[in-house]
Amino acid sequence: MAFRWQPIGHIGLLAGGIAVLAACGTLPGSAPVVSPDRAYVERRTVSVFSIEGRLAAHQGERQLAARLSWQHRPGRDDLLLTNPLGQGLAELSRDAAGARLRLADQREFVATDWEALAQQFSGLSLPLSSLPRWLTADLPGEARRVQRDALGRPRSAIFQDWQIDYLDYESDHPQAMPTRIELHRGDLDIRLKIDEWQFDVRGAES
Numbered sequence: 001m002a003f004r005w006q007p008i009g010h011i012g013l014l015a016g017g018i019a020v021l022a023a024c025g026t027l028p029g030s031a032p033v034v035s036p037d038r039a040y041v042e043r044r045t046v047s048v049f050s051i052e053g054r055l056a057a058h059q060g061e062r063q064l065a066a067r068l069s070w071q072h073r074p075g076r077d078d079l080l081l082t083n084p085l086g087q088g089l090a091e092l093s094r095d096a097a098g099a100r101l102r103l104a105d106q107r108e109f110v111a112t113d114w115e116a117l118a119q120q121f122s123g124l125s126l127p128l129s130s131l132p133r134w135l136t137a138d139l140p141g142e143a144r145r146v147q148r149d150a151l152g153r154p155r156s157a158i159f160q161d162w163q164i165d166y167l168d169y170e171s172d173h174p175q176a177m178p179t180r181i182e183l184h185r186g187d188l189d190i191r192l193k194i195d196e197w198q199f200d201v202r203g204a205e206s
Contacts (some may be wrong), residue, residue, distance in 0.1 A: 040175040040204050043136045048073040053194040059187055062123045072132045092118060134164055137178050
């Protein structure tokens with residue numbers, strides 16, 4: 001994906017640099033992209049995927065709003081945040097060697113845990129490690145108060161003090177993926193609008 005880096009003025013990337021996009025935090029609706037030859041698979045078998053969408057989060061005075069591209073496979077994640085013009089704001093990745101954050105001014109930071117790294121710069125406690133399963137609506141067995149729709153898909157649940165709400169899916173298929181998700185814990189609110197899903201049902205070779 002081609003993008004240009006958008007300069008930001010200070011180290012507080014997510015709390016400051018992305019906050020300039022707060023006006024975009026309403027996540028305006030648009031129809032998700034669904035391939036006409038989309039082959040649905042059981043959500044519990046999905047281990048490799050990529051999404052294009054939008055993210056908005058706020059907690060007190062802290063705000064985050066950006067477009068995101070996320071590639072997930074077992075043992076590795078690559079997350080790119082951009083503004084509406086496609087200018088890069090940050091790259092966050094993690095693998096067996098640890099987590100890395102690259103800012104728009106090309107500074108790079110490393111840590112053993114990517115949730116801790118994201119929180120260090122955003123001030124927000126984002127559930128990055130749990131999100132891949134939540135994104136696919138593959139809720140863990142420990143989830144409580146799970147409510148499902150008529151097709152058996154999760155509508156809401158509580159897990160590790162997070163309230164998870166699935167507001168929309170890409171189609172009426174029982175294995176369709178979510179396109180609107182809201183997460184709440186305490187005064188932290190996170191909204192995700194997923195515009196496009198892509199899958200590799202064969203899994204990752206590397």
